Amino acid sequence: MVVHPQVVTDAHKAGCAAAKQQKFVPFKNVFWEKAFLPYQSARDPSKLGVENIMVIAKEIGLDTAKLKADMEGPDCQAQVAKDMEELAKWHVNSTPAFFINGKPLSGGALPKADFKKMIDERLTVAEASGVSGADYYEKEVMGKGEKQFRSKVEPKPN
Numbered sequence: 001m002v003v004h005p006q007v008v009t010d011a012h013k014a015g016c017a018a019a020k021q022q023k024f025v026p027f028k029n030v031f032w033e034k035a036f037l038p039y040q041s042a043r044d045p046s047k048l049g050v051e052n053i054m055v056i057a058k059e060i061g062l063d064t065a066k067l068k069a070d071m072e073g074p075d076c077q078a079q080v081a082k083d084m085e086e087l088a089k090w091h092v093n094s095t096p097a098f099f100i101n102g103k104p105l106s107g108g109a110l111p112k113a114d115f116k117k118m119i120d121e122r123l124t125v126a127e128a129s130g131v132s133g134a135d136y137y138e139k140e141v142m143g144k145g146e147k148q149f150r151s152k153v154e155p156k157p158n
Helices: 005-020 024-042 050-059 064-072 074-089 112-128 133-144
Strands: 098-100 103-105
Touching (some): 005 024, 005 050
8 A cells, every 4th residue: 555655656566566576575575674664764765766676676586677667567557546546445644544443543643642532532432322342343333334435535425
């Protein structure tokens, strides 16, 4: 999934392309170690860029010409678009993103007070429902919740 497209779209497409060469897991593992962790500590976007991706790909024996072609090909482009659509349906627009009894709480790293407020609100609703705590999630959240999620711009059906 691509939550921060300006930074990780190339990495997502590379994962798709590595899978086409049956090497998704090795790519993911080395990418995590040699790209994401260095990016995380230094906030250097070049660590997630195509040049570093190709170095990593070569290291694990991927055909880099095929990888690059597949990254820009229709299958991987469509996979990224599909994942972006899925995130929108679930109202995920930042990391981390949380769901508390079916309600999204996103906005990245939020203050503890925001979590407490949402948890207290959802707890009040759960307690007022009359359904036991053991059954609440299954009966109320999943049983009565949205059967198909919509993006924020789609109107709620009548």
